[in-house]
Amino acid sequence: MRLSVFPACALCLSALLAPAQTWRDAAEARIERIRKAELTVEVVRADGKPAEGVSVQVRMTKHAFGWGTAVAGRFLLGESGDSEKYRRAILDNFNMAVLENDLKWPQWERDRETPLAALKWFRSNGIRVRGHTLVWPGWRWLPRDLKELAGNPEAMRRRVLDHIRDEVSATRGLLEDWDAVNEPYTNHDLLDILGREEMAAWFHAARGLDPAPVLYLNDFNILEAGGRDTAHQEHFYETLRFLIDRGAPVGGIGIQGHFREVTPPEKMLEILDRFSEFNLPIRITEFDFETDDEKLQADFTRDFLTLCFSHPRVDAFLMWGFWEGRHWRPKGAMLRKDWTPKPNYEVWRELVYGRWRTETRGVTDARGGYSVRAFRGEYEISAGGRTVRAVCPGLVRIVLP
Structure with a gap:
């Protein structure tokens, strides 16, 4: 069957691929499970103490896939x-x-x-x-x-x-x-x-x-x-x-x-x-x-x-x-x-x-930590005026001035 033979109104992809929602739901669940991992940011002050309440920005720069x-x-x-x-x-x-x-x-x-x-x-x-x-x-x-x-x-x-x-x-x-x-x-x-x-x-x-x-x-x-x-x-x-x-x-x-x-x-x-x-x-x-x-x-x-x-x-x-x-x-x-x-x-x-790209922000907790489940790849992490590179999965430590 060659698709070009059929006008668009006569050919519904969802009908051809039924039961569509079943396979899509399963696919989305697999994506969440296998394509994401934990990315943890630890922010500390110059004296080594946790920096609570610091805004953290997480931005993917390159996908692992x-x-x-x-x-x-x-x-x-x-x-x-x-x-x-x-x-x-x-x-x-x-x-x-x-x-x-x-x-x-x-x-x-x-x-x-x-x-x-x-x-x-x-x-x-x-x-x-x-x-x-x-x-x-x-x-x-x-x-x-x-x-x-x-x-x-x-x-x-x-x-x-x-x-x-x-x-x-x-x-x-x-x-x-x-x-x-x-x-x-x-x-x-x-x-x-x-x-x-x-x-x-x-x-x-x-x-x-x-x-x-x-x-x-x-x-x-x-x-x-x-x-x-x-x-x-x-x-x-x-x-x-x-x-x-x-x-x-x-x-x-x-x-x-x-x-x-x-x-x-x-x-x-x-x-x-x-x-x-x-x-x-x-x-x-x-x-x-x-x-x-x-x-x-x-x-x-x-x-x-x-x-x-x-x-x-x-x-x-x-x-x-x-x-x-x-x-x-x-x-x-x-x-x-x-x-x-x-x-x-x-x-x-x-x-x-x-x-399928992670770009998010959050605030560090009392231990100076912020974690996000992110798509695997390379990242720029910004906190307190500092920007560092990181890889997900991974742990990155940012020391504030």
């Missing part, structure tokens, strides 16, 4: 007015990013200076970065000379490992994780020649060159298509098991999210729970929802964000682009070409920078 987007590297570094707005929108809305195309193998070999400059821009602005992708093993996504090596498996094997060595070494210290292998269900030309076991060698090679980035297997149609693509789901699950059983250093599960129709939240929770059996972090790596119905798009975005944020194994959620002017599916963007916000952008702001 990853809220990200795909970014076009060359455009990010451009000098146009739109590039400046693009950079500003990234800084205003995201704490994580992934280069949409610039780190893919063919693009990397044509131009490595652009992605390296973009990665350094992210680092200088405190933005965490995913690497996408080391090996996308289908001819369509590989340098042309790989196909010419089809009759020489050993030369092909060396070519792939040389690429991994080159790119991982060049980006060392700049990335939080890598999609080590991307979409092997539909892109398996290299695997048909080298064998599936070669994937484990790719993971090992990447880990040996840089032990810091978490290595992910990434694929699509796990949550999409109404949850009906069970063949794709089974292959993804079995591939993860295959790699782990062979000792591959798989550190995370990348689940895309290129939607054209609604998948019921109960079904998505069931799928996420199944992949949680691996006890690995799950990242929603590539979300967009392509539809002409902007209200439906916003409603589904709200529900999908809520569902994912409520799941204990999910630790990051990345949009696959945000601006219509630089989006592979322009209808999936959150900001129009003229930079005006769409309803799904308002949902993002309402949740990520509103409901």
Whole structure:
């Protein structure tokens, strides 16, 4: 069922997702339980005595959860007015990013200076970065000379490992994780020649060159298509098991999210729970929802964000682009070409920078203490004219002059 076929008045998201309140209530309870922790402030005077009745302001500066987007590297570094707005929108809305195309193998070999400059821009602005992708093993996504090596498996094997060595070494210290292998269900030309076991060698090679980035297997149609693509789901699950059983250093599960129709939240929770059996972090790596119905798009975005944020194994959620002017599916963007916000952008702001962000104030008690249950992340705490940085969960002590 493609949503664009139906007019907005004929398609009620709450009806599709019934019983909506049941899953939403459970999700909100999980968010309260797993995404918040105790942040305690202790205020004392210069003589060490508790400072009672002091006003304390608590303001989150950065979320522990990853809220990200795909970014076009060359455009990010451009000098146009739109590039400046693009950079500003990234800084205003995201704490994580992934280069949409610039780190893919063919693009990397044509131009490595652009992605390296973009990665350094992210680092200088405190933005965490995913690497996408080391090996996308289908001819369509590989340098042309790989196909010419089809009759020489050993030369092909060396070519792939040389690429991994080159790119991982060049980006060392700049990335939080890598999609080590991307979409092997539909892109398996290299695997048909080298064998599936070669994937484990790719993971090992990447880990040996840089032990810091978490290595992910990434694929699509796990949550999409109404949850009906069970063949794709089974292959993804079995591939993860295959790699782990062979000792591959798989550190995370990348689940895309290129939607054209609604998948019921109960079904998505069931799928996420199944992949949680691996006890690995799950990242929603590539979300967009392509539809002409902007209200439906916003409603589904709200529900999908809520569902994912409520799941204990999910630790990051990345949009696959945000601006219509630089989006592979322009209808999936959150900001129009003229930079005006769409309803799904308002949902993002309402949740990520509103409901799921802690900014509060209170007064210290007789022991000079003030505690708040806050969303996990980094904070600025102000009391008695002093401002300090803190992390939730945690205890911070402020000494007044």
